[in-house]
Amino acid sequence: xxxxxxxxxxxxxxxxxxxxxxxxxxxxxxxxxxxxxxxxxxxxxxxxxxxxxxxxxxxxxxxxxxx
Numbered sequence: 001x002x003x004x005x006x007x008x009x010x011x012x013x014x015x016x017x018x019x020x021x022x023x024x025x026x027x028x029x030x031x032x033x034x035x036x037x038x039x040x041x042x043x044x045x046x047x048x049x050x051x052x053x054x055x056x057x058x059x060x061x062x063x064x065x066x067x
Contacts, residue, residue, distance in 0.1 A: 001044070001047045002043065002044050002045075003042075004042045004043075005040065005041045005055060005059065006040055006066065006067045007019060007034075007039055007040065007064050007067075008039060008064060008065040008067055009065055010034070010036055010039060011036075012036075015036070015064070016036050018062045018063075019032075019059055019064060020032045022058040022061060022062045026045075026058055027049050027050060028045050028046040029044075029045045029050055030044045030045055031043070031044040032044075041059065
C-alpha cells in the first residue's frame with residue numbers, strides 16, 4: 001500500500017529527518033519519502049501491520065500536524 005500524508009510545519013532538513021525517522025520506526029513501514037517543498041510524506045507500507053492513524057500519531061508526536 002502507499003499513502004501520502006500532508007504534513008504541516010516542516011521547514012528544514014532536521015524536520016524532514018524527524019518525520020522520516022518517526023515513520024520508519026513503525027513496524028510495517030517499508031519506505032518513506034519526505035518532500036519538504038510540497039510538505040508531504042509518501043509512505044509505502046503493509047496495511048496488515050500498520051495503520052494510517054498510527055502513522056499520523058508518529059508524525060504528530062514529533063510536533064507536526066497531519067492534515
